[in-house]
Each structure stands twice: as C-alpha cells, then as structure tokens.
Amino acid sequence: MGATASADPRRPDPPEVCDVNDVTGAKSLMPTRKWWAALITALTAVVINWIQAGAFSKEILIALIGVVSQAAVAYLVPNENTPGGVPLKR
Numbered sequence: 100m101g102a103t104a105s106a107d108p109r110r111p112d113p114p115e116v117c118d119v120n121d122v123t124g125a126k127s128l129m130p131t132r133k134w135w136a137a138l139i140t141a142l143t144a145v146v147i148n149w150i151q152a153g154a155f156s157k158e159i160l161i162a163l164i165g166v167v168s169q170a171a172v173a174y175l176v177p178n179e180n181t182p183g184g185v186p187l188k189r
Contacts, residue, residue: 134173141166 130138145162152159 130174134170137173138166138170141169 145159145166148162149155149159
C-alpha cells in the first residue's frame with residue numbers, strides 16, 4: 100500500500116486520480132480543453148456558413164484553411180498559463 104493507504108487494511112486504496120494542481124512540468128501531447136473548445140466553435144461556424152451558402156465554395160474552403168491553420172498554431176504554441184500542460188494520469 101502507498102503512503103495514502105487507509106488505516107484499515109481491509110479497505111482498498113482510493114483510485115488514482117489526475118491532480119489538476121500538478122505543475123511538475125510533465126507535458127502531454129493531448130490538446131487542452133480550451134483548444135478543443137476553440138476548434139469546435141470554429142468548425143461549427145464553417146459548417147453553418149456552408150449550410151447557408153448551399154454548396155461548398157471557394158470562400159468556405161478559405162475559412163476551412165483558416166480554421167486548420169489556427170488549430171495547428173494554437174497546438175504548437177505553448178500555453179503560458181498552464182505550466183504543466185494537460186495533467187497526466189499516474
């Protein structure tokens with residue numbers, strides 16, 4: 100049993116959970132929730148534009164290229180406000 104073991108040997112240790120306050124510097128390649136929220140919002144706008152236009156056009160292609168490039172840049176640039184990145188499960 101680990102350091103957080105209960106006093107009663109019959110009770111199992113609590114399950115491992117992800118510590119959101121972990122700032123040990125461990126990085127994850129998983130995108131943050133904020134990244135996903137921005138991507139879904141942008142893609143929704145492109146889909147709504149496509150529906151309004153009635154057909155796929157050059158303008159919608161330009162908007163889609165903008166969404167993809169924004170998502171790539173946002174993924175590659177580190178987020179200064181989250182020093183540990185996405186917390187890892189241990």
